[in-house]
Amino acid sequence: MNGKRFLLWDLPTRLFHWLLVLAVIGAMVSGQLGGNLMVWHGRLGIFVVGLLAFRLVWGLVGSTYARFTQFFPLPARVGAYLRGEWRGEGHNPLGAFAVFAFFGLLTAQVASGLFSNDDIAFTGPLFSLVDKALSNRLTGLHHLLSNALIALVCLHVAAIVYYGRVKKQPLVKAMLTGWKDGASGESARGGGIVALVIALSVSFALAYGASGNWLPPPPAPPAASETPDW
Amino acid sequence: MKSKLLLALLTITLAGTAAAQLKPEDAIKFRQSGYSFMAWNMGRIKASVEGQFNKDEVIKSANAIQAIANSGMGALYPAGSDHGTGWEKTRVKPEFFTNKEGVAKVAMAFNKEANEMAKVAATGDAAAVKEQFGKLGASCKACHDDFKIKQ
Numbered sequence: 001m002n003g004k005r006f007l008l009w010d011l012p013t014r015l016f017h018w019l020l021v022l023a024v025i026g027a028m029v030s031g032q033l034g035g036n037l038m039v040w041h042g043r044l045g046i047f048v049v050g051l052l053a054f055r056l057v058w059g060l061v062g063s064t065y066a067r068f069t070q071f072f073p074l075p076a077r078v079g080a081y082l083r084g085e086w087r088g089e090g091h092n093p094l095g096a097f098a099v100f101a102f103f104g105l106l107t108a109q110v111a112s113g114l115f116s117n118d119d120i121a122f123t124g125p126l127f128s129l130v131d132k133a134l135s136n137r138l139t140g141l142h143h144l145l146s147n148a149l150i151a152l153v154c155l156h157v158a159a160i161v162y163y164g165r166v167k168k169q170p171l172v173k174a175m176l177t178g179w180k181d182g183a184s185g186e187s188a189r190g191g192g193i194v195a196l197v198i199a200l201s202v203s204f205a206l207a208y209g210a211s212g213n214w215l216p217p218p219p220a221p222p223a224a225s226e227t228p229d230w
Numbered sequence: 231m232k233s234k235l236l237l238a239l240l241t242i243t244l245a246g247t248a249a250a251q252l253k254p255e256d257a258i259k260f261r262q263s264g265y266s267f268m269a270w271n272m273g274r275i276k277a278s279v280e281g282q283f284n285k286d287e288v289i290k291s292a293n294a295i296q297a298i299a300n301s302g303m304g305a306l307y308p309a310g311s312d313h314g315t316g317w318e319k320t321r322v323k324p325e326f327f328t329n330k331e332g333v334a335k336v337a338m339a340f341n342k343e344a345n346e347m348a349k350v351a352a353t354g355d356a357a358a359v360k361e362q363f364g365k366l367g368a369s370c371k372a373c374h375d376d377f378k379i380k381q
Contacts, residue, residue, distance in 0.1 A: 034371040036364030039280075119265070119378075120370040121272040121363075140381035 007187040008090060008180040010063040012196060016055050017175055023048050024106075024153070031146070038122040045113045046125065050207030052106055057199040063191030065090035073097050089185035098156055105149050112142040114210055125212035252308055258316030261306035264298050266317075271295050272370075275347075275363050278356075285354040292344075292351035295366070299344035304337065321379040329376075336373040343369040 009017075027044040030037035059068040071091035080086040081093040091099055114126040116139040127135055163169045174180045208214065252260075271291035278288045312327050314320055326333055343366040350362040 033368065035368035036360065038367070118371065119269065119374065120367045121269075121276045122367075136381045143380045 005179045005181045006089075006185045007178055008065055008174050008185065009178045010066060010188055010191050011178065012054075012058060012191065012199070013062060013066045014175060014178055016051055016058065020048065020051050020055075020106075023051065024149075028146070028150070034118070034120075034122075038118065042113075042122070042125060045110050046207050046210045048106060049110050049114075049210040050203045052103065052110065053206035054199050054203035055103070057202045058191070058195070061191065061195035061198060063188035064186075065188050066191065071096040071099070073100070087184070089180070095159070098152070098159070101152055102156070105145060105152060109142065109145045109149060110210070112138040112145065114212075116142050125210060126215075128212075128215060128218075252306075254308060254311040254314045255316055257306045257308050257311045258314050258320045260316075261303055262316045262318070262320075264301070264303055264306070268295050268298055272363075272367065275351075275359070279360045279363050283356045283359075285351075288351045288354075288359055289348075292348040296344045296348040299341050321381070323377045323379055326377040332376060333373075336369070336376065339372060340366075340369040 023044050027041055027048065030041040030044065058066055064070060071088075071093070073093045073096040077086060077088075077093040077096075086093060114124040115130045115135050116122075116124040117127055117132070117135050118139070123135075130138070160171050163171050271294045274287050274291040278284050307322070307326065309327075311320070312322060312324055343362070347362050347366045350358045
């Protein structure tokens, strides 16, 4: 410990990460238990849409290490990393694969969930936009992908344990505090208030789109006088 | 008199064989209709739970679900109905026909919750209806998880 440290993960990136952790755990538990928790499963799905949209924009306009161009797993970078010659900071080229895998998988997961149904009483917020057969297929995909997601989460956690125990890199600490010890890196720059407002705007817009609140409300139940006695 | 008796006997025999010889496609149609009708009624309870609570609607729907749950739908899974198409291709898993104990367990649990749903609906207690609606839905899910093919 030489006292030198630099800012690796800005606050929005860290908040995104931990909120996503909570939302995904909540969605997995509520989806497994079902019943009235399905209401929360749906809400969490919409929340994850917002989180993913935020991260997508933050990957373009956020601070240094949050940007996709900073860690995109180009073949040259991956090759260098595998030969032990990579000297960057932030997501290493292999970790970057995991980041994009999470991104793709979670996007497919929320997208399929929005149109899903459980043949009981739950329908995704955009269910009414597709026919039942397509909704059933998307529901099947949703179940299938949940297994892949669980596998990726396990791999992610195992990798963090490996880096902590074997390579002595406390990755969780940096994701919590934002700071990384060492003199080799420069503190993250960029991702100011304007970038934050843009990212949050896109995030809210997409979450609103996913919520289906813009859809015409279902027809009101017929008045008592219109309902036949039988 | 004798001929009337014979006719009655014949009718009973025919009816008996008809029930026993329910064609797999028909059995699949009947059971799909049952689940589909219950889904309509689940939706009506849900509308009451999430929006304006309507005691009459809830009672009607809960009673309908209870009636179907207690109608002996187990008879609609004759041998040979593990595959086939009713209104649509059946989504029952092969395990349904081999794991009789497992099926009985989830089916009985569903019946219990459906009976309870009707009981709670009669009280008109919105909070209790909501809670029981969740339990009923979870009992549907228990069977879907183990015995219904995910597409």
